[in-house]
Amino acid sequence: MTTTTAVRWRRRTVQGIVGGAVVLAALGLVGDRCSEDGGLLTPAELFHHPLLFGTLIAGALLAAVLIGVRDIVVRALTTVMAVLLGLLASPFYILAGDGTRTSMNEAAPGRDDRHLVVEEGSAMIDPLWWVYVDQGTGLTERRWRVGYFNGDAGKNALTGAAWDGPDRIRLTTGDTRTQVVELTASGRPTRTVTRGQ
Numbered sequence: 001m002t003t004t005t006a007v008r009w010r011r012r013t014v015q016g017i018v019g020g021a022v023v024l025a026a027l028g029l030v031g032d033r034c035s036e037d038g039g040l041l042t043p044a045e046l047f048h049h050p051l052l053f054g055t056l057i058a059g060a061l062l063a064a065v066l067i068g069v070r071d072i073v074v075r076a077l078t079t080v081m082a083v084l085l086g087l088l089a090s091p092f093y094i095l096a097g098d099g100t101r102t103s104m105n106e107a108a109p110g111r112d113d114r115h116l117v118v119e120e121g122s123a124m125i126d127p128l129w130w131v132y133v134d135q136g137t138g139l140t141e142r143r144w145r146v147g148y149f150n151g152d153a154g155k156n157a158l159t160g161a162a163w164d165g166p167d168r169i170r171l172t173t174g175d176t177r178t179q180v181v182e183l184t185a186s187g188r189p190t191r192t193v194t195r196g197q
Helices: 003-034 041-047 050-068 072-096
Strands: 101-108 111-123 126-135 142-150 158-163 168-173 178-182 193-195
Touching (some): 101 158, 111 142, 126 158
Antiparallel strands (some): 158 168, 168 178
């Protein structure tokens, strides 16, 4: 391989890697936007993974520098900096935990296009619950937030979530309080319930 061919190959490879990082960043932004209340569910599930996308983008940019720059000092400093940043970021990976799991996904009475979804997770030792309504089907399905419950105190724990008709949700907490949330025709809750911090 001649020097000119090697330079061309490095330039094209770096451009491809940087282009891939730009595409990942754009997909991450789409996922972030869709993860907002009332956003499209499928793009949010596919692309809203900030830790994963951030790691992939950083790795791609590191590879671009290591391939594109021939100066050994710059390559060594970039590698050392990447290792140090990786060590600093490792607590975030550890604290990110296992994520959430869906503990309930129930269709509304008489409606296949509306689902009550409860996801469970934890913040260290505190149990957490997120309650959503998914409205629509396929790529047009939207997710609306109904409630958030932090079980650090037993009275704030979510002990029950159920349909109370096709347009009403009944939520029960550890202190046996029941709250009813009405839904609009689009599936959007008229209010959200938050218990605990």
